Amino acid sequence: MIGLKTAIKTLKTMKTCRHLPAHPGFSLVEVTLSVAIAALALITLLGLLPQGLEMSRKTSELTNNSNILEQIIRDLENAQYSTLPATKVRRYFNDQGSEVQQGDANITFVAEIDPEQPAFLPRQDAQAQAAYANQFNNNRGNLRRVIIRVATTTSPDFQFGENNRVSYSIFNHLIAKTR
Numbered sequence: 001m002i003g004l005k006t007a008i009k010t011l012k013t014m015k016t017c018r019h020l021p022a023h024p025g026f027s028l029v030e031v032t033l034s035v036a037i038a039a040l041a042l043i044t045l046l047g048l049l050p051q052g053l054e055m056s057r058k059t060s061e062l063t064n065n066s067n068i069l070e071q072i073i074r075d076l077e078n079a080q081y082s083t084l085p086a087t088k089v090r091r092y093f094n095d096q097g098s099e100v101q102q103g104d105a106n107i108t109f110v111a112e113i114d115p116e117q118p119a120f121l122p123r124q125d126a127q128a129q130a131a132y133a134n135q136f137n138n139n140r141g142n143l144r145r146v147i148i149r150v151a152t153t154t155s156p157d158f159q160f161g162e163n164n165r166v167s168y169s170i171f172n173h174l175i176a177k178t179r
Contacts, residue, residue: 061152064095064097064108064109065109065150067097068093068097068109068111068150069148069150069171071097071099072111072113072148073148073173076113076173076175077175080179081142081144081175081177081178084115084144084175085113085115086116087115088112088113088114089113090110090111090112090113090156092104092109092110093107093108093110093111094106094107094108094109095109097109102156103156107154107155107156108153108154109151109153110150110151110155110156111148111149111150112148112149112160113147113148114146114147114149115144115146117145118145119141119143119144119145119174141177143176143177144174144175144176144177145172145173145174146172146173147170147171147173148170148172148173149168149169149171150168150169150171151167151168152167152168153167
């Protein structure tokens with residue numbers, strides 16, 4: 001009978017005591033939820049990683065193209081107008097955007113400078129336009145249009161053409177005779 005009295009007393013104590021002694025640690029539900037949230041965050045970050053790497057690559061390429069373009073344009077504008085190239089010229093650059101020689105093993109960018117494109121101001125009359133264009137092509141006038149193509153390639157013999165147009169960037173620049 002003593003056992004029954006002790007059990008009843010324990011039950012009464014449990015009913016009156018609302019707080020059970022606290023045990024350190026997390027419940028299974030809490031651990032499961034926190035692992036699920038962490039996994040979701042990790043999967044999201046891993047999903048964004050390829051996009052971030054592609055954006056970083058494009059930004060790097062754009063920066064290098066800008067540096068190369070700036071060098072070429074600065075050299076063309078600082079040259080005497082009469083000494084500007086009349087035919088296509090190639091220049092080679094490393095991964096830092098510094099110019100290198102054609103046979104260098106560090107070639108990362110190939111730039112082609114094409115000064116052969118006509119550049120003239122438009123006229124109202126079609127006949128006057130044709131005559132002006134013909135006159136321009138005969139004496140090269142005071143304005144030169146230069147097309148600069150920049151490719152990210154290690155091959156110094158890279159062929160700039162319509163069949164691989166996606167492989168390179170094209171920039172246009174006008175040079176005026178000022179002196």
